[in-house]
Amino acid sequence: xxGVSQSPSNKVTxxxxxxxxxxxxxxxHTALYxxxxxxxxxxxxxIYFQGNSAPDKSGLPSDRFSAERTGGSVSxxxxxxxxxxxxxxxxxxxxxxxxxxxxxxxxxxxxxRLTVT
Amino acid sequence: xxEVTQIPAALSVPEGENLVLNCSFxxxxxxxxxxxxxxPGKGLTSLLLIQSSQREQTSGRxxxxxxxxxxxxxxxxxxxxxxxxxxxxxxxxxxxxxxxxSFGAGTxxxxxx
Numbered sequence: 001x002x003g004v005s006q007s008p009s010n011k012v013t014x015x016x017x018x019x020x021x022x023x024x025x026x027x028x029h030t031a032l033y034x035x036x037x038x039x040x041x042x043x044x045x046x047i048y049f050q051g052n053s054a055p056d057k058s059g060l061p062s063d064r065f066s067a068e069r070t071g072g073s074v075s076x077x078x079x080x081x082x083x084x085x086x087x088x089x090x091x092x093x094x095x096x097x098x099x100x101x102x103x104x105x106x107x108x109x110x111x112x113r114l115t116v117t
Numbered sequence: 118x119x120e121v122t123q124i125p126a127a128l129s130v131p132e133g134e135n136l137v138l139n140c141s142f143x144x145x146x147x148x149x150x151x152x153x154x155x156x157p158g159k160g161l162t163s164l165l166l167i168q169s170s171q172r173e174q175t176s177g178r179x180x181x182x183x184x185x186x187x188x189x190x191x192x193x194x195x196x197x198x199x200x201x202x203x204x205x206x207x208x209x210x211x212x213x214x215x216x217x218x219s220f221g222a223g224t225x226x227x228x229x230x
């Protein structure tokens with residue numbers, strides 16, 4: 001079946017502008033994750049959604065970052081007033097999400113490469 | 118905080134040689150460990166997931182072992198091929214934060230034809 005999809009694949013924006021990144025998880029997956037991959041920092045956890053529970057936002061680097069998940073499916077990551085240090089690849093993943101064993105296996109999308117000029 | 122280290126950072130081998138990739142983690146109270154492959158400019162492809170109660174997982178030419186007590190996992194790739202050239206990432210989720218993956222920096226593998 002279809003994997004995790006993300007759009008856009010590339011985004012170039014000017015410093016100070018807002019951007020929205022979209023993620024479509026695998027159908028039926030209740031858990032959704034956002035990660036950031038930047039040079040020198042590796043892959044960092046940003047936020048986690050599980051069903052209708054309150055999201056774990058502990059990895060968001062500042063209050064300029066926010067995310068929402070509508071209808072338990074599609075998610076949008078918003079970065080307000082972008083800074084050059086926000087330049088990175090933003091990866092989304094999903095999993096079946098129920099407790100126990102391999103159901104937490106995470107499947108990743110191709111990522112959105114964000115460049116802030 | 119869980120720290121994940123991968124050694125070596127880069128590896129170059131001739132085709133046909135077996136690959137051994139190492140991953141170590143500081144907190145042995147893990148939930149599971151996952152190995153990924155990343156091709157340049159692409160997302161991550163899940164290769165193997167090992168639950169904390171398991172010692173190894175196998176898929177085709179890939180075998181991953183887990184030694185929780187020593188905080189180590191090893192990914193073996195048998196009879197390497199040029200198509201195995203990629204960056205391999207190890208990620209660990211910890212008990213209490215069982216959904217949150219902590220990643221190593223990766224090992225970049227080049228298999229020479």
